[in-house]
Amino acid sequence: MGFxxxxxxxxxxxxxxxxxxxxxxxxxxxxxxxxTRIYFSTERDIDLYELEELCDAVxxxxxxxxxxxxxxxxxxxxxxxxxxxxxxxxxxGFSRATSDHAFNATIWDVVVHPDYQRKGLGKALMxxxxxxxxxxxxxxxxxxxxxxxVEFYRGLGFMSDPEGIKGMFWYPD
Numbered sequence: 075m076g077f078x079x080x081x082x083x084x085x086x087x088x089x090x091x092x093x094x095x096x097x098x099x100x101x102x103x104x105x106x107x108x109x110t111r112i113y114f115s116t117e118r119d120i121d122l123y124e125l126e127e128l129c130d131a132v133x134x135x136x137x138x139x140x141x142x143x144x145x146x147x148x149x150x151x152x153x154x155x156x157x158x159x160x161x162x163x164x165x166x167g168f169s170r171a172t173s174d175h176a177f178n179a180t181i182w183d184v185v186v187h188p189d190y191q192r193k194g195l196g197k198a199l200m201x202x203x204x205x206x207x208x209x210x211x212x213x214x215x216x217x218x219x220x221x222x223x224v225e226f227y228r229g230l231g232f233m234s235d236p237e238g239i240k241g242m243f244w245y246p247d
Contacts, residue, residue, distance in 0.1 A: 181217040
């Protein structure tokens with residue numbers, strides 16, 4: 075619960091959001107250190123083809139780009155994660171959230187490139203999303219998770235159906 079407690083208490087949770095940057099020095103396959111800058115952005119001007127490549131890399135089904143563009147446009151929050159080596163930057167993570175702008179938000183489309191998974195970057199991406207939502211005084215944060223990533227979200231403090239409320243879904247025939 076320490077992860078969540080740090081987001082809900084202290085002056086940091088109520089402070090005005092600032093541009094977020096995170097420095098990281100990953101270890102390459104040869105075990106040598108390579109200088110790389112990892113940073114987060116809330117800019118919505120994302121190359122949709124680059125986002126599609128990221129989603130392809132994790133095996134997600136393709137979605138019409140016009141709908142992806144609309145989803146980003148109407149999201150309450152968009153957080154992207156970038157790797158920069160010299161002047162070359164690459165989209166390596168993405169997430170977005172919808173909200174009622176008062177109480178509730180739902181996190182969608184959390185994706186981290188497979189080359190960057192299991193390095194703490196997915197956790198860092200989620201921490202940025204939650205921190206931004208908390209800075210907007212959103213206290214009820216939900217998400218939908220595929221079975222293979224449920225444990226990842228549990229490790230961040232998410233609970234399955236904490237109050238016994240069963241979600242319901244409607245899909246067109």
